[in-house]
Amino acid sequence: MKKKVSSFHSIKRDALLYLLLLLPLAYIIIFKYAPIYGVLMAFQDYNIFEGISGSKWVGLDVFNFIFHQNSFYRALKNTLALNFLDLVAGFPAPIILAILLNELRYVRLKKLTQTVLYLPHFLSWVIIGGMVYLMFSSGGMANSVLSSLGLGNIEFLSQKTNWLIMYVGVGVWQSVGWGTILYLASIVGINKDLYEASDIDGCSRLRKIWHITLPGIKPTIIMLLILQIGRMISIGFDRPFVMGNSLVSEYSDVISTYVYRIGIGSGDFSQATAVGLFQSIVGLVFLVAANFIAKKIGEQGIW
Structure with missing residues (x-):
């Protein structure tokens, strides 16, 4: 319990620093991790009109x-x-x-x-x-x-x-x-x-x-x-x-x-x-x- 209080106090004390961290964190998630989903196109016969979810799966072809x-x-x-x-x-x-x-x-x-x-x-x-x-x-x-x-x-x-x-x-x-x-x-x-x-x-x-x-x-x-x-x-x-x-x-x-x-x-x-x-x-x-x-x-x- 003491550890949780201590962690909460630390976050509250450095709230502005954690807030500043949100922007670079959002950048990494949006532009670095989210595009990984597009790797699925390498295993599909990708059709731009049908998108990733509708394109045919072809494996390693x-x-x-x-x-x-x-x-x-x-x-x-x-x-x-x-x-x-x-x-x-x-x-x-x-x-x-x-x-x-x-x-x-x-x-x-x-x-x-x-x-x-x-x-x-x-x-x-x-x-x-x-x-x-x-x-x-x-x-x-x-x-x-x-x-x-x-x-x-x-x-x-x-x-x-x-x-x-x-x-x-x-x-x-x-x-x-x-x-x-x-x-x-x-x-x-x-x-x-x-x-x-x-x-x-x-x-x-x-x-x-x-x-x-x-x-x-x-x-x-x-x-x-x-x-x-x-x-x-x-x-x-x-x-x-x-x-x-x-x-x-x-x-x-x-x-x-x-x-x-x-x-x-x-x-x-x-x-x-x-x-x-x-x-x-x-x-x-x-x-x-x-x-x-x-x-x-x-x-x-x-x-």
Whole structure:
């Protein structure tokens, strides 16, 4: 009885805080949990006029059909390949940048640099895609400069290997500044006494980075790496759609554009839902596996 009174008193005391909690809770229920009901479309011959309750149940026939489509496997392969390239090139970039920013001694220069590096994150991929096209298309600024130097044109956006380099490079440029925030916050939390002790021992900056800074942010690196691996099967729609074109569709067609093409373009919502469900399940498997491996080798996982 005393425990119930205590709980009631706690709720009454913090009533405003619980009231503030209602809005994000409602958001999660409405936009995260309620749409799970729509997963049923993956097991139906969904008819938009009859709805989920009236559509014919077909079991795993939709998945069987998808897994026999070459276009699906191409989209899956491209998704994994592009995410792997992003992981290799993009994951270390914010770590290196955060360490470099931390080593800057001029506070004004440090703040100015951070602001400039953060800005691309706030640009939409439509704007970034337009900028990339104006600068790197056949008649763009980059090729105009190369032509004036007598070096000839380079097909940045229509030659497959060049497009891959552009795709990864632009992605790193867009996200690297924003990605430094967590690492800089982790660096700030490192005990300053360790740096003072290293100064007394005569350690160089590189030794401080290797023996103090990197071990200090190691838990953050592991956690973000696990989350990144969990997203290996997922890819945003806007970046490959905006930067892709028919000449490089062999590389730019990914799961998100595949779902858009069959779901919105062809009106086959059952296939689109089935692909999305497959994507979520495989992503969950990757996440659990990465967390399990991290804990097995003695690192701290995300749960």
